[in-house]
Amino acid sequence: MDSAQAKLESIEKTFPETRAAGPVVELPAPRLDGTVSVEAALKNRRSIRSYSKEPLKIAEISQLLWAAYGITKTAEKLPPFLRGGFRTAPSAGGRFPLDLYLAAFDVTGLPPGVYWYDSEKHRLVRTVEGNRRKELSEAAFNQSQFETASAAIVYSAVYERTTVKYGRRGRDRYVCMDLGHSAENVYLQAYALNAGTCAIGAFTDLWLKKAVGMTRAEEPLYIMPLGKVE
Structure with missing residues (x-):
């Protein structure tokens, strides 16, 4: 093992095995009767890199998170890997490997901080206190979107949820497909809210x-x- 790999592994060991559980924020129920058609959202969706000074509201954050990975149907005796029920985005084998975090910079009704999205209960659980705009921007090589963004959704995956069933194919293909399904929902819902987003894959993972x-x-x-949007 070379020194760089050894250093990376030593850093990885500093991350906790369980997620920090800070204050809980109950989210408003999502709207299920929007006025923008699917066709209009598909036609007009764009990657938006600059935003107005108007902050997002907590109700809009709620709607975006629900669109990304919210529960749409529950039933008794569901297998545990479904983690609460069927969702707004499909997942290979129903494994749902993704976790979502909401970094709030300037959101009306939500204190600045980083929150894990508890999709089963449609609520936020704070993991990091305080505004992390600077830290996220630096992790993503100071891309311009962070200068005016009101918030950011950060996606992660626990690959084992999928690979335990599908092996290497799950890592190389299915988790990436799941991510794409969910992220497109965010694009479409953002347009319906007169908001915008631009997905970023360039960042330093550990940061x-x-x-x-x-x-x-x-x-x-x-x-x-x-x-x-402006």
């Missing part, structure tokens, strides 16, 4: 893990800065 309080088992996949 991002630390910035949002990920566990050792999680691997970061995506950052989606969010803001109202």
